[in-house]
Amino acid sequence: MNIWHHLGINPTEDKSLIRKAYVQKLKQHHPEEDPEGYQKLREAYDQAILNCKRKSQSISHTDEDEDEHVFIFSSHSMNVSFHEGRTQEDPLQDFMEKVHAVYNNMASRIELTSWLNLMQEDVMWNIRLQYAVREQMSGFIDQHPHLPRGIWGLLESSFHWKDAIRKDRDSFARQFPNIFLHVFADPLYSTSLRYTYIKQFEELETYLDYRLKALMALKEKNMQLTEEMLTKAHALFADDPDLLRLRGEFYLRQGNLIEALTAVDHCIRIVPNDLDLYLVKARVNYARERFNEVLRDLEYILSHQPEHLDALALAGKCYMRLREIENAKEMYQRITHIQPFDIEAVIQLVELDKKKGSIR
Incomplete structure (x- = not known):
């Protein structure tokens, strides 16, 4: 180079x-x-x-x-006022x-x-x-x-x-x-949290602190702290898409599927072109066993990103639950074409071939 x-x-x-x-x-x-x-x-x-x-x-x-x-x-140097002892010309x-x-x-x-x-x-x-x-x-x-x-x-x-x-x-x-x-x-x-839809308001920094703590607590699977931070953040600013996404993820993990779906739908109304939101919604509906609704959202994702691996994998699972073996096989074949050593997809293809053989 x-x-x-x-x-x-x-x-x-x-x-x-x-x-x-x-x-x-x-x-x-x-x-x-x-x-x-x-x-x-x-x-x-x-x-x-x-x-x-x-x-x-x-x-x-x-x-x-x-x-x-x-x-x-020192603790003093960290908190010193920027105006303290200032000279007439102080570039720093x-x-x-x-x-x-x-x-x-x-x-x-x-x-x-x-x-x-x-x-x-x-x-x-x-x-x-x-x-x-x-x-x-x-x-x-x-x-x-x-x-x-x-x-x-x-x-x-x-x-x-x-x-x-x-x-x-x-x-x-x-x-x-x-x-x-x-x-x-x-x-x-x-740094995955976005700021595009954040508005300026008096308690902004407090809100952003709550949001970041909620994200990290969710990652660490500390559900009690996640819920506490999400509740406090939501009380300050309820229309932040990233906060709504976090709420959807939290409720999904807690098994509260209706609340999860409500949060994700609210988020989609604000940012209708965010493909990741449709994946979260698809996961919620998969847990609700609404497989046709899942496939509808996944088709939307794949129409924009044909090589979206998570969408393909979830579509494969849906087709398996619907006993549509050929469609399921197609999804996993598309995954292995993109990632030849995707273990889960390879295993699923072997299982699908066994099922197809048993049907014959």
Whole structure:
């Protein structure tokens, strides 16, 4: 891979130039809209930075020393007011005030360009302030973690939290539990919540805390905590599709199928084109043994995504319950065509052949 081609610059050992090029290219390769392009860009960036470290051992040694103490915070430094002791010209304080402004407005908070602009501020390239910026931002983001996945990716690439975690996992996890969760421990799950349909209201941050806790409790199968958090969140904002999805999943696991269906139908009315919702609804109706309704929703999913493995597998189960062996076989054959070593599909095909033979 030609890393400089992906970064769009000539070979250089100047880390600031590499970072600026990376930030510029991120505008073309949004992590959520172009994950493949983003992955190649990120690999090029990581390799370029690694090359710099290898070619400059003395600087590397200094960087490592700095990194060792950059994540050591006192409780005082974490909570200091951004206006306390401010001089007339304080670039770090000005920068953090801009960060606050972006985060406090939901429209700008979820817009990647807002954060890209912040990452291009002069203070980000000021060698003298680099570690102080990292300190302040790490403390702020850990206390304000409700951000879309793409923005988490941008911030990680700017502040290299994964490197710090690899150096001292336990210490980092204690100091910055939310950053640890979102960029290292469980990034795909914890950043799966969306913000598109969130409105600005007084108790927004409290609501988002409840929603995140509900998600993680559901993952950990702590149903009592899940129900508590879902109830509190629902009382604050009942029309968030992601919260409704969580409620549907919770009620499905609890066997409360009517409540599950009510939550999912409410969600579909808000976002009618979300295919994942139709899969959740299909699972609910499968538990209700409404197989024809299940197949109707699965057909809708497969008309848009013919290789949707979960939809194909559930369709296969439905056809088996309806004793439509040929249709069931077709679903599992489609799965093995996509994933030849899908064990469940292979086993089901063997069983279907046995049933077909016994019928003859």
